[in-house]
Amino acid sequence: MKYPFLIIGSGLSGxxxxxxxxxxxxxxxxxxxxxxxxxxxxxxYRNNRLLETGLHAITxxxxxxxxxxxxxxxxxxxxxxxxxxxxxxQIGSQIHFGSDQILNFNNDVNLLISxxxxxxxxxxxxxxxxxxxxxxxxxxxNTTGLSARKYLEEMISDKRLIEMLLCPxxxxxxxxxxxMELNQFVIMFRSIFLEGMFRPEGTIRDFLQVLKQRxxxxxxxxxxxxxxxxILVKNNxxxxxxxxxxEIIEADNILSTAGYEETLALTGRDLxxxxxxxxxFIESIFLVDDSIKNxxxxxxxxxxxxxxxxxxxxxxxxxxxxxxxxxxxxxNFQDIGISDPLEIRLTHLANYDLWQKLSSTPEEYRRxxxxxxxxxxxxxxxxxxxxxxNIVYQDTFTPVTIQRYTLKHEGAIYGSPRKIADGDIGFxxxxxxxxxxxxxxxxxxxxxxxxxxxxxxxxxx
Amino acid sequence: xxxxxxxDLVLEIIEDIDxxxxxxxxxxxxxxxxxxxxDSMDFLDIVMELRKRHQLQIPEEDYPQLATxxxxxxxxxxxxxxx
Numbered sequence: 001m002k003y004p005f006l007i008i009g010s011g012l013s014g015x016x017x018x019x020x021x022x023x024x025x026x027x028x029x030x031x032x033x034x035x036x037x038x039x040x041x042x043x044x045y046r047n048n049r050l051l052e053t054g055l056h057a058i059t060x061x062x063x064x065x066x067x068x069x070x071x072x073x074x075x076x077x078x079x080x081x082x083x084x085x086x087x088x089x090q091i092g093s094q095i096h097f098g099s100d101q102i103l104n105f106n107n108d109v110n111l112l113i114s115x116x117x118x119x120x121x122x123x124x125x126x127x128x129x130x131x132x133x134x135x136x137x138x139x140x141x142n143t144t145g146l147s148a149r150k151y152l153e154e155m156i157s158d159k160r161l162i163e164m165l166l167c168p169x170x171x172x173x174x175x176x177x178x179x180m181e182l183n184q185f186v187i188m189f190r191s192i193f194l195e196g197m198f199r200p201e202g203t204i205r206d207f208l209q210v211l212k213q214r215x216x217x218x219x220x221x222x223x224x225x226x227x228x229x230x231i232l233v234k235n236n237x238x239x240x241x242x243x244x245x246x247e248i249i250e251a252d253n254i255l256s257t258a259g260y261e262e263t264l265a266l267t268g269r270d271l272x273x274x275x276x277x278x279x280x281f282i283e284s285i286f287l288v289d290d291s292i293k294n295x296x297x298x299x300x301x302x303x304x305x306x307x308x309x310x311x312x313x314x315x316x317x318x319x320x321x322x323x324x325x326x327x328x329x330x331x332n333f334q335d336i337g338i339s340d341p342l343e344i345r346l347t348h349l350a351n352y353d354l355w356q357k358l359s360s361t362p363e364e365y366r367r368x369x370x371x372x373x374x375x376x377x378x379x380x381x382x383x384x385x386x387x388x389x390n391i392v393y394q395d396t397f398t399p400v401t402i403q404r405y406t407l408k409h410e411g412a413i414y415g416s417p418r419k420i421a422d423g424d425i426g427f428x429x430x431x432x433x434x435x436x437x438x439x440x441x442x443x444x445x446x447x448x449x450x451x452x453x454x455x456x457x458x459x460x461x
Numbered sequence: 462x463x464x465x466x467x468x469d470l471v472l473e474i475i476e477d478i479d480x481x482x483x484x485x486x487x488x489x490x491x492x493x494x495x496x497x498x499x500d501s502m503d504f505l506d507i508v509m510e511l512r513k514r515h516q517l518q519i520p521e522e523d524y525p526q527l528a529t530x531x532x533x534x535x536x537x538x539x540x541x542x543x544x
Contacts, residue, residue: 023513067479068498073502076478076479076506077502077506451502458509461509461512
């Protein structure tokens, strides 16, 4: 059978596009290399417990009545009722800089405004005019490539405040070293500071299940364990894909969520020059018995921290850059209830090449991985208190793990520094959605799938 | 379809997109977009639903003709006369 629509990757952008297209044309084939859907935001089982691979918090929280908020737009486009989920807002998060500066924020921007005034009294007016400018900025205009750091420096005189604001935004979505593309910055600023963080009750599995069910109910076909090894192209038109097994599937239109360079490589058109440096990360999950309950571990949702004078968001020279990081407590959302054991997730920038080299000697790779997660725990303990003696289970994803499971080249979860906003990568019927289209986060990637489906695929039904 | 049936069809489609849409004060001669607070993504849904339900292919250059409830009915009447 020749499919009118074929989608590569059942991560959140692929799933959203699949739901959107199959609502109007059921003959959609969604392929994934794995035995589970979700891409970067999937799950696995260890120690009799479901562990999520990527989820810290979902950004873009907005009440139901804000019709034009991205999250409400998204559910309307997917024709899924928001009430099918129960959303739990974050309790509160922090940005720690140096040994003494702590800026609190939550889903009410007034807290952030008063915290900025407390820590940077001279910047209060600057910050308020920044908020006004961000409110009216249209991030979907065609001005890519402007620097968010420059934009901030023109308005805010205190360098430390600029770095404190950039820290969470970079960690949750910048593929560019020490900066963000301006439109991307505005989207992230709104989604984290003005809208806010939440998570659905239950696990990411429950969330994915609702999406998958909708796609299947609309007549779509999902095929797991089907890795695409080639996209078959003649001139500038794609006519199908070849799977690892050698099977050929023909298609009229293809949407790839595999990344820009990754997709071009599948068509056999490798880029001659690499596009800038990719940022790789390492993440450790610790399950800890509840004797470490304290003020921070039970009441903070996310802590972003930077211990150095400057915030270095760049490709790590060492195997892991412990100078900054993210500490996430996935149970600390309103009305979720403390789980036992507690879960702590720690994230840092890491160096892909060094991990890649190590992985050729599995024993050494495992040893260094344990060493790094111990060092990472030690770094976090300076902020949240000692927990190393109470660990009942731990696991670590290196950039090599991420590349293996998600296809993201060099384990760069936020993809290429260059984004293709309209999804057009030079073919008549093969387009790009997902990470390298540019909308990030769970709501962002789903909107990416929806908007590329709207622009390039619905018109062909 | 009669003009009234077409009007109901359009309103039914909009209600599917936004269950809270309030038609009580709707002026059929004024743009739907402003009155019902629809954006371009919602608007595309109206076009796609017409395609799904009545196999109507509405070219992009005709979208402005769907601006108000009255203009929708005018535009759709000949296309749906046998529906």
